[in-house]
Amino acid sequence: MIKTNFVGARLCAFGLVVLSGCAMLLTGAACAADPLASWNDGPAKQSIIAFVEKVTHTAAPEFVPLPERIATFDNDGTLWCEQPLPVQFYFALDRVKTLAPQHPEWRTQEPFASLLKGDLKTALAGGDRALLELVIATHTGMSTVEFEQIVKAWIASARHPKTGKLFTDMAYQPMIELLAYLRANGFKTFIVSGGGIEFMRPWADKLYGVPPEQVVGSSVKTQFELRDGKPVLVRLPELNFIDDKGGKPVGINQHIGRRPLMAFGNSDGDREMLQYTQGGAGARFELLVLHDDAAREYAYGPAKGLPDVKLGAFTQALYDQAKTAGWTVVSMKDDWKRIFAFEK
């Protein structure tokens, strides 16, 4: 408890406005402004705080100057819920429904035919090829500005199929606190996700405090055109980059040009990002979120004998690697006091 209070006090000292109220509270048993209030005081929380203190105390041997404090976060399954399917898939599905009247051929053409019948399993059986067709059909052909407006309108009202909550309410409160805690300690926080870069940018700033220029993701090619004399970028029906697995370090290098100091993920798609982070000189920090809370969220991945999933898989091999490499593994069940802000 002493350790937690100390951190709270340090964080409070960051903002003068907060200081006076917090100092009053400190005369009691605890500072109310614990920046990681939704984390239980277990080893995961302690490992984060210990690392941040180590690299931010000017006198510490492992002190890291401000510009090098780069933290990269996977999105699906790390910052928000990715079950039963990643959010962007529901976006694509709703786009198929919206566009169907203009595409009578979809009634017999897969994966659209199955999607329109509500048979997601058959639609997804087509694998990567089906997914690519789905992305091309629903995410391209318009300008980047038009696409942004489509995403913004959708995310404002789209809801999770199980909880009925807005998808944006399915972001993990402990991770939102972690993002803010790192920024308060001088970190620049980036999203590095397999999801579409232009699907995430319209809401990532409001939800996570991550501005568009700090979002890295998968993309389609775009082309500069003058339409009626107005300069626009048109989204072309061609993949540009897949920001997953070995693509994550590539995307990080392309967009950031520095090796992260801290990296956060939850699946095999994040392995290379964590390896790349750990490969840097000096102290580094890597963390994986393990989904082991069927009651409050979902439980998946073979670690601890949980059922495996295709998307967002946290394999036993990754779990073993995390233990060997000294990566922090967060148990959502044990380490998170609450998962969603809407919980009491």
Add this chain to the structure above:
Amino acid sequence: MIKTNFVGARLCAFGLVVLSGCAMLLTGAACAADPLASWNDGPAKQSIIAFVEKVTHTAAPEFVPLPERIATFDNDGTLWCEQPLPVQFYFALDRVKTLAPQHPEWRTQEPFASLLKGDLKTALAGGDRALLELVIATHTGMSTVEFEQIVKAWIASARHPKTGKLFTDMAYQPMIELLAYLRANGFKTFIVSGGGIEFMRPWADKLYGVPPEQVVGSSVKTQFELRDGKPVLVRLPELNFIDDKGGKPVGINQHIGRRPLMAFGNSDGDREMLQYTQGGAGARFELLVLHDDAAREYAYGPAKGLPDVKLGAFTQALYDQAKTAGWTVVSMKDDWKRIFAFEK
């Protein structure tokens, strides 16, 4: 002069440390801390200051909030000298000389044979294909970390063939002041150049105050690999992206995800970036640097009847477009009090 003093005072007020000294000077005729001291008090300087004041005064109708204050700068010919050839070409040339002992076949193979004989004209006659071969041979095959070290070692001592100055001394002092002035007014400054992104990053922060994550440029593909168990990114002999002409808005969208508020260039390669900038809603600012000072730098481009060049061309068509569109054209001869910091 009154206008200039006012701007100096505003800038001084930004930093409390500067304020006291500056306030003392203000009791005299002028504030010594004119942030654009190397600019003559002509229409170009005035247009920059007027725009920045318009978008940063909270009460102004065209006020722009901090996160949207994005300024993008071309590099070659806009921030530093690109004549007689762009700096990166000299880097490639020196790499050819360094690597030649390992490549006996280059003695008869173009463009290498001519380069090794010092015949740049013949070497460049091969056009884009020869340039591509040169880039692949000299910029790929190593890890990104190795390439960074090669660039750092080279730029520390490489000198301009005419002036004998370090290439980094050939940066334009008025533009370095402009970058700092914009940042002091809350702008995030980006480089958006046809040059190699990983060629620029190792020195852009020190020279321009632009950190790696704010550099956009051309690139080769990279691949994640474990070499002796160490995670590295290997530079592959394949082009990834050309950040020039219509590619500049594409690169801006990919890396920044916002339309610039201000854009700065000097050639036909920057036209689309300026068009894209101007196409945004509200007030925007576009500027082109015209190289018309043969005495202090170089004079090229057909505007005002100057000789044309192939690389970095400022065509008459671009000049006409700038006038029609209301873009600011900087005459290096008339608008810049001094061009390089080493001038008296």
